[in-house]
Amino acid sequence: MTKKDVAGARTPPRAKRLPRAVRERQILDAAVRVFSERGYHAASMDEVSDVAGISKPMIYAYLGSKEELFAACIRREATRLMESIGGVVDVNLDPEEQLWRGVLAFFTFVGENRDSWQVLHRQAGTQGAPFAAELAEGRRAAVAMISALLDRAAGKEGVGAFAEGQTEPLAAALTGAGEALAEWWLEHPEESPKAMARRLMNLSWMGFGNLVLGRAWHPDKQPETA
Amino acid sequence: MTKKDVAGARTPPRAKRLPRAVRERQILDAAVRVFSERGYHAASMDEVSDVAGISKPMIYAYLGSKEELFAACIRREATRLMESIGGVVDVNLDPEEQLWRGVLAFFTFVGENRDSWQVLHRQAGTQGAPFAAELAEGRRAAVAMISALLDRAAGKEGVGAFAEGQTEPLAAALTGAGEALAEWWLEHPEESPKAMARRLMNLSWMGFGNLVLGRAWHPDKQPETA
DNA sequence: AGGCTTACCTACTGATGAGTAAGACTACTT
DNA sequence: AAGTAGTCTTACTCATCAGTAGGTAAGCCT
Numbered sequence: 001m002t003k004k005d006v007a008g009a010r011t012p013p014r015a016k017r018l019p020r021a022v023r024e025r026q027i028l029d030a031a032v033r034v035f036s037e038r039g040y041h042a043a044s045m046d047e048v049s050d051v052a053g054i055s056k057p058m059i060y061a062y063l064g065s066k067e068e069l070f071a072a073c074i075r076r077e078a079t080r081l082m083e084s085i086g087g088v089v090d091v092n093l094d095p096e097e098q099l100w101r102g103v104l105a106f107f108t109f110v111g112e113n114r115d116s117w118q119v120l121h122r123q124a125g126t127q128g129a130p131f132a133a134e135l136a137e138g139r140r141a142a143v144a145m146i147s148a149l150l151d152r153a154a155g156k157e158g159v160g161a162f163a164e165g166q167t168e169p170l171a172a173a174l175t176g177a178g179e180a181l182a183e184w185w186l187e188h189p190e191e192s193p194k195a196m197a198r199r200l201m202n203l204s205w206m207g208f209g210n211l212v213l214g215r216a217w218h219p220d221k222q223p224e225t226a
Numbered sequence: 227m228t229k230k231d232v233a234g235a236r237t238p239p240r241a242k243r244l245p246r247a248v249r250e251r252q253i254l255d256a257a258v259r260v261f262s263e264r265g266y267h268a269a270s271m272d273e274v275s276d277v278a279g280i281s282k283p284m285i286y287a288y289l290g291s292k293e294e295l296f297a298a299c300i301r302r303e304a305t306r307l308m309e310s311i312g313g314v315v316d317v318n319l320d321p322e323e324q325l326w327r328g329v330l331a332f333f334t335f336v337g338e339n340r341d342s343w344q345v346l347h348r349q350a351g352t353q354g355a356p357f358a359a360e361l362a363e364g365r366r367a368a369v370a371m372i373s374a375l376l377d378r379a380a381g382k383e384g385v386g387a388f389a390e391g392q393t394e395p396l397a398a399a400l401t402g403a404g405e406a407l408a409e410w411w412l413e414h415p416e417e418s419p420k421a422m423a424r425r426l427m428n429l430s431w432m433g434f435g436n437l438v439l440g441r442a443w444h445p446d447k448q449p450e451t452a
Numbered sequence: 453a454g455g456c457t458t459a460c461c462t463a464c465t466g467a468t469g470a471g472t473a474a475g476a477c478t479a480c481t482t
Numbered sequence: 483a484a485g486t487a488g489t490c491t492t493a494c495t496c497a498t499c500a501g502t503a504g505g506t507a508a509g510c511c512t
Contacts, residue, residue, distance in 0.1 A: 017459055017508060039352060041267030044499060055461055057502075066500065095438065125348040125409075126265060153438045169422075170437075172410040173403040173429050180402020183351075184395050196395075203399050207433025209443075211396075212321065212379045217435075243478065243489055270469060281491055286471065 036118035077116040078138035095153030107193040146171035262344035304364035321379030333419040372397035
């Protein structure tokens with residue numbers, strides 16, 4: 001009991017028998033909680049099993065090693081995030097609107113799934129570990145999505161000028177800005193997802209050059225969702 | 227010898243006697259190398275002592291615990307980075323020029339001091355550890371610097387419109403974008419610092435809105451340094 | 453009923469790694 | 483030359499934690 005426990009449930013000894021699929025989900029849920037709070041290295045399998053309300057060998061039987069467990073967390077949460085965003089981006093809309101929707105979806109997801117986002121974000125800089133592949137893949141997919149959007153934007157307006165360099169680094173920069181804002185959000189939880197999304201639009205769509213001149217970005221459509 | 231060694235120097239047994247100040251620098255140098263490559267948790271004090279070419283108890287005698295050692299690394303490298311940037315930002319210049327110079331200084335520093343930057347960046351998402359204070363402080367200082375710049379920019383042009391929200395989150399977003407670009411740079415080392423800085427200006431000063439219209443940012447002054 | 457599968461457990465092993473005890477060598481003082 | 487302050491080492495201790503061996507019990511078939 002030297003460290004503060006991760007808040008929450010424990011089940012009494014000899015847990016009820018449950019089908020494997022259910023336990024696997026419970027274990028993954030617990031793992032996301034623990035990994036998001038402690039980070040990969042500082043998290044222990046004992047704590048995961050404790051939070052999951054099950055004994056350690058079950059985790060090994062079902063999910064494999066610590067690394068595999070972590071990779072499974074990453075995969076699951078990355079997929080959820082990407083589907084959240086992918087669900088609202090319609091290629092027929094104009095780029096500005098697509099970007100707005102995607103960005104808003106991102107902050108909405110983060111607001112509603114802090115642990116999911118944290119587990120993805122906290123280990124983001126990790127290299128050399130086997131699960132780095134999962135991390136890199138998730139990031140690559142996100143960047144590719146935005147990059148494609150920017151490419152279409154450049155094409156649509158008939159201007160290749162800003163794609164000259166490739167849009168990929170700019171997409172990477174945008175995700176970085178999004179992550180940093182999400183981090184800032186943790187210390188200012190009173191802000192709405194919409195306000196956060198608006199900030200990112202102001203930076204990424206308008207740029208400081210416009211902002212300095214008093215031209216700020218704001219959602220020009222009717223309010224979408226909360 | 228299961229893991230690949232951090233490249234480089236070893237000294238023969240019974241190291242030459244050297245004054246404390248010198249050893250402390252050597253230890254910090256080694257620690258930055260190891261921490262930047264492995265991350266805080268995966269780094270071992272044995273490896274640090276090995277790379278430093280000195281025995282472990284010396285590290286404890288001079289720099290204290292692993293956490294204190296890491297904090298010392300963070301402090302030193304953060305200071306170097308901030309001084310690099312602070313050195314080129316002249317408050318009398320207009321904001322655009324200041325931003326350009328600061329951003330260029332950042333990428334120049336990162337290019338010349340990959341380890342320094344990595345040690346600052348890799349653990350950026352860490353919370354709850356004692357050294358998190360150092361990390362947070364470094365970040366806070368960087369954000370404050372940019373934030374102040376933006377405030378002056380807003381004031382100078384006589385427009386408070388974009389400071390309405392506060393500039394702080396935007397400054398945080400900018401640093402995040404910078405970090406992400408620096409990360410991308412690792413996979414594209416052929417790019418020059420200037421090209422990287424230009425990308426960040428395109429995103430943060432012009433914004434996608436302008437870029438889509440074919441209006442890109444470029445340094446309008448004479449070439450600064452390589 | 454007996455048998456088989458699957459869920460579940462306690463209690464270990466073995467490795468790694470932070471931190472230290474206790475002393476040895478060197479050089480500078482007086 | 484003897485003391486002493488500071489540098490440096492080998493060789494431990496001790497805690498933590500990933501992973502496992504070897505079992506118990508619950509349900510589900512005949």
